Amino acid sequence: TVTKKLLVLPGDGIGPEVMREVAKVVSWMERTRGIRFEIEEDLVGGASLAVHGTPIRDEVIAKARAADAVLFGSVGDPRWAHVGFDRRPEVAILKLRSELELFANLRPAQVFEALADASTLKPEVVAGLDIMIVRETVGGIYFGEPRGIETLADGTRRGINTEVYTTPEIERVARVAFELARKRGNRVCSVEKCNVMESGLLWKEVVTDLHAREYPDVTLSHMLADNCAMQLVRNPRQFDVIVTGNLFGDLLSDLASMLTGSLGMLPSATLGPVAADGRRAALYEPIHGSAPDIAGTGQANPLAQILSFAMLLRYSLDRGDDADLIERAVADVLASGLRTPDIMSEGKARVGTATMGDAVVQALDRIAKAG
Ligand code: NAD
Ligand code: IPM
Ligand code: MN
Numbered sequence: 001t002v003t004k005k006l007l008v009l010p011g012d013g014i015g016p017e018v019m020r021e022v023a024k025v026v027s028w029m030e031r032t033r034g035i036r037f038e039i040e041e042d043l044v045g046g047a048s049l050a051v052h053g054t055p056i057r058d059e060v061i062a063k064a065r066a067a068d069a070v071l072f073g074s075v076g077d078p079r080w081a082h083v084g085f086d087r088r089p090e091v092a093i094l095k096l097r098s099e100l101e102l103f104a105n106l107r108p109a110q111v112f113e114a115l116a117d118a119s120t121l122k123p124e125v126v127a128g129l130d131i132m133i134v135r136e137t138v139g140g141i142y143f144g145e146p147r148g149i150e151t152l153a154d155g156t157r158r159g160i161n162t163e164v165y166t167t168p169e170i171e172r173v174a175r176v177a178f179e180l181a182r183k184r185g186n187r188v189c190s191v192e193k194c195n196v197m198e199s200g201l202l203w204k205e206v207v208t209d210l211h212a213r214e215y216p217d218v219t220l221s222h223m224l225a226d227n228c229a230m231q232l233v234r235n236p237r238q239f240d241v242i243v244t245g246n247l248f249g250d251l252l253s254d255l256a257s258m259l260t261g262s263l264g265m266l267p268s269a270t271l272g273p274v275a276a277d278g279r280r281a282a283l284y285e286p287i288h289g290s291a292p293d294i295a296g297t298g299q300a301n302p303l304a305q306i307l308s309f310a311m312l313l314r315y316s317l318d319r320g321d322d323a324d325l326i327e328r329a330v331a332d333v334l335a336s337g338l339r340t341p342d343i344m345s346e347g348k349a350r351v352g353t354a355t356m357g358d359a360v361v362q363a364l365d366r367i368a369k370a371g
Contacts (some may be wrong), residue, residue, distance in 0.1 A: 013290025015073025021357025044087035045075025117263030135249025177243035185240030264301025
């Protein structure tokens with residue numbers, strides 16, 4: 001039996017609620033699939049602020065470095081809205097990304113067959129959708145300098161953020177996108193706003209050069225980000241892999257989640273560089289946040305968190321078969337008609353977080369028994 005070290009960081013709001021459902025899937029894997037997880041759990045976000053006075057301790061960053069993979073819930077709590085920018089709960093995820101250099105955030109938007117009617121768009125527009133958004137996550141306007149709020153002599157205040165991208169930062173994320181495309185539909189659409197931003201112009205040039213040099217076999221297109229938002233709603237299946245910067249990727253992936261039926265469905269993987277010894281830091285989290293509006297009600301959809309664990313098995317532990325099993329179980333549960341309330345489907349059984357998690361484990365049992 002192989003043993004893998006996981007760091008589990010449930011965070012705030014619905015984070016711990018949906019993580020509890022993943023724990024059931026983890027135990028199932030241990031019982032039936034010849035794998036052991038050595039799990040450490042720690043506090044991040046508002047939960048860490050309350051106990052340690054900081055959104056994330058250096059010790060937790062060190063544990064993340066030492067783990068085979070990090071499973072992250074979500075951070076953010078309106079009770080900490082008043083604290084300074086460097087102490088907000090959200091700093092936890094931003095710091096993990098930057099300290100571990102987790103630069104490539106893979107956000108797959110796939111429409112499960114049973115959910116084709118659950119999108120706010122017409123089923124014939126979204127059925128069969130399978131796109132991968134590759135979002136850069138350690139650069140761009142999230143981290144660029146200068147930043148801050150300053151007060152001018154006349155009392156006027158200025159809020160400042162700066163979009164910065166360097167050639168290596170663009171190249172490495174574009175490379176991830178091209179490599180992924182080769183294993184999928186072989187098409188990459190690079191998204192920026194080169195019509196108004198120098199960082200976007202450089203982005204387009206670097207992606208174009210890299211494509212010509214190393215990936216001429218992949219079909220590359222370019223699109224302005226505003227048009228891309230529109231095209232994702234008009235005809236999302238025209239895309240295969242989308243590669244884009246930090247902020248545009250954040251917006252476009254929340255938009256894409258709704259094509260799949262709910263924000264509560266979308267998992268993600270955030271990968272760092274491959275080290276000399278072959279190790280690669282990686283963090284797995286749903287794209288949704290802590291959902292303070294429904295936290296504590298037992299209604300949160302745990303599937304994005306469960307599917308994030310499936311991505312962890314596939315990308316960090318090389319256990320694609322186990323990942324497939326989980327994805328099949330989720331598909332079966334949805335086909336059986338169970339829905340958490342965030343998924344809009346007429347005439348289907350409304351269930352809460354725990355029932356959904358239990359149903360996934362029961363589906364895993366059925367699939368395993370059927371061989
Ligand atoms: P959100 O993603 O938390 O919620 C947006 C809407 O979607 C809400 O109505 C929520 O109830 C619903 N929703 C989200 N996930 C759901 C799920 N699994 N099941 C059912 N419904 C779900 O975004 P927000 O409300 O804008 O942000 C709330 C907090 O979360 C903020 O503090 C924000 O900074 C933080 N946030 C954190 C992360 C992260 O940790 N990676 C991601 C996004 C937002
Ligand atoms: C996400 C979130 C984060 C982001 C926040 C919480 C910092 O929205 O992971 O999508 O903007 O990257
Ligand atoms: Mn987001």
